[in-house]
Amino acid sequence: MNNPPDISQDPKEYEEYAHGVQKHVRGYLMVGALLLTFTAITVALSYVDFGTRKANIGIAMLVATAKAAAVAAVFMHLAAEKRLIYRILIFTGFFVLGLFWLTFFAWFDYPTFH
Amino acid sequence: MEIPYTVSTRPDTGLWNAKVGIWLFLASEVMLFGGLFSAYIFLRIDAAPGTWPHGLLNVPVGTMNTAILIISSVTVVLAWAALKMRRYNAYWWYMLATITCGVIFLTVKLAYEWPQKFEHFGAFIKPDALAKYEQYLGNERRLEKGLEPRIQITGHLHSQNATEYEIALDPVNADPNNPAMDRPHFFPLPVTDKIATVEKADVQRATMFLPTHSAYFASYFTITGLHGLHVLGGVLVFTYMWLPVSKKLYQRNPEHLANRVEVSGLFWHFVDLIWIFVFPLFYLL
Numbered sequence: 001m002n003n004p005p006d007i008s009q010d011p012k013e014y015e016e017y018a019h020g021v022q023k024h025v026r027g028y029l030m031v032g033a034l035l036l037t038f039t040a041i042t043v044a045l046s047y048v049d050f051g052t053r054k055a056n057i058g059i060a061m062l063v064a065t066a067k068a069a070a071v072a073a074v075f076m077h078l079a080a081e082k083r084l085i086y087r088i089l090i091f092t093g094f095f096v097l098g099l100f101w102l103t104f105f106a107w108f109d110y111p112t113f114h
Numbered sequence: 115m116e117i118p119y120t121v122s123t124r125p126d127t128g129l130w131n132a133k134v135g136i137w138l139f140l141a142s143e144v145m146l147f148g149g150l151f152s153a154y155i156f157l158r159i160d161a162a163p164g165t166w167p168h169g170l171l172n173v174p175v176g177t178m179n180t181a182i183l184i185i186s187s188v189t190v191v192l193a194w195a196a197l198k199m200r201r202y203n204a205y206w207w208y209m210l211a212t213i214t215c216g217v218i219f220l221t222v223k224l225a226y227e228w229p230q231k232f233e234h235f236g237a238f239i240k241p242d243a244l245a246k247y248e249q250y251l252g253n254e255r256r257l258e259k260g261l262e263p264r265i266q267i268t269g270h271l272h273s274q275n276a277t278e279y280e281i282a283l284d285p286v287n288a289d290p291n292n293p294a295m296d297r298p299h300f301f302p303l304p305v306t307d308k309i310a311t312v313e314k315a316d317v318q319r320a321t322m323f324l325p326t327h328s329a330y331f332a333s334y335f336t337i338t339g340l341h342g343l344h345v346l347g348g349v350l351v352f353t354y355m356w357l358p359v360s361k362k363l364y365q366r367n368p369e370h371l372a373n374r375v376e377v378s379g380l381f382w383h384f385v386d387l388i389w390i391f392v393f394p395l396f397y398l399l
Contacts, residue, residue, distance in 0.1 A: 018199045025195050032188035039180050039393075043173065046398035047300065053399070060394040067390045075191050075383045082128045085137050092141040096148040103152045107159055 031074045038067050121369045136377040140384050147388050150337050154395065157329040164263040167330050168399075169286075169298020170234075170323070175227060176397040179219050180389060186215030187386040190352070190379045197372040202364055205375075209356040212382070216349035223342055231323040231331070235271040237279055243316035250283065250310050252290025261296060267312055270305050271322075279312045279320060334396050341392060344385045351378045 042063045050056050073079040078089075119131040127134060158166055193208035239247055244265065248254060251264040267287050272280040281287075286295045288306040314320075325332045354360065355375060364371045 021195050021199050025192060028188055028191045028195070032184060035184045035187075036181055039177065039184065042394055043177055043300070043398065046394065047297070049297075057399050060399055061391075064390050064394055068387045071187065071383050071387050071390065075187055075386075076380055084127045084129060084134060088134075088137050088141050092144050096144055099145070099148050099152050100155075103156050106156055 027074065031070050035067055035070060038063055042067075121367060121373060130373055132373060132377045133380075136380050140380065143384060147337075147340075150333075150340070151391065151395075154333045154337065157333060161329065164265045165328065167266070167328065170231075170268075170330075171334075171397045172227060172230070172302050173298070173300050173397050174302075175222060176393055179222055180393045182215045182219050182222075183386045183389050186212045186219075187383050189215065190375070190382050194372060194375045194379050197364075197368060197375055200368055202361070202368075206356065209352055209375075213349055213352050213356060216345050216352070220342060220345055220349070223338065228335075233270065234268065234323040235279075235281060235320070236266050236268040236323060236327060237281065237312050237320035238266050238318045239312070240316055240318045241265075243313075246316060247310075247312065250287040250290055252295075255291050256296075259296070264290065267310060269310075272309055274314075277314055279314065279317070281310050281312060282306065283308045283310050337392055338396070341385065341388055344381075344388070348378065348382045348385055352382075 042060055045059055045063065046056065048056075050059060078085070117131075121130060123130050189208045189211040193205050193212060196202075196204035196208055239251070244251060244253060244263070247267060250267050253263045256263060264286075267281055267283070269281045269283040269287065272282045274280065282305050285303040285306055287310065288308040289295060312320075321327045323331055325335045355371070355378065360371055360374075363374075
């Protein structure tokens, strides 16, 4: 989904432009409805026993990630953004993964308590 | 002094400057919340069996707050689209709706959810005294079923003296062997009339549901508190953009106001995005 371009001063072009933005508005409303639906699904799934707590957490995080991706792609316009923004986010992603990488390996630490 | 590239784009980046600025800021925010989520995971996977509470938060209220934040994300993007179409009146109403959603979210959190926790009481029983309180814990049955043991008696602190606590029990401790109590309920059950007397000598630690209660509540209050501060920041910025002072900017240069709304909207969507993870982690799992 591309972002609406800057507005034109030409009345005829403006009408086309306003129509184009209106199309985006429909998209935003649809994504909003989808997010609300997925919130209800997340709540409902938390009351389903998937066997282990880990399985329940995994499924809930999968739904949450899908919702977050929709927010980032559509509301935050990341589906069509300039290269510099992607570069900033690649760095961010790399370092945040590093952060979770440390947490992941702490799991294998020698148990010193409990 | 004229600040460059507030409306027009820089030829080398193809972006106006505030957009690069907000994304750099959001990158630092990802690291801030990433650190907290990382700590949360670490605390949770290291928690001894039975010590990580489950089902203590009000799920319908949390769901409602999630829906409110999602709706506010939609209204802020609609406010921006209205500005792009040069419909100031529509922008004004969408912005008002966004501010209202933010205020409702904060009010629910600060005036209802948090105070409700501050009134709730929990007593962690010493391991060697757990059997003495079996009638409130139901651990024999839980052991047979392969479920984590209960080590805490919760409810409202009815009274206390030098040697004892009297606790008006939560349903989970009032009827611990009821299979319906094995999993949290969607609608929270009220505290019962059943009073348990717990000797202080048998208690390892007893507090209200404050950050000092457990790693769970420490994480909950820290992360929701920091998130709440972000919501407050967003509400203040949106209020400024909704006031007549911003109409003057709109009349002077509507695209400049649209860009301001876009960057503050990006921040708001990020706040929504964080909540999308906070909600299931603390309320549901």
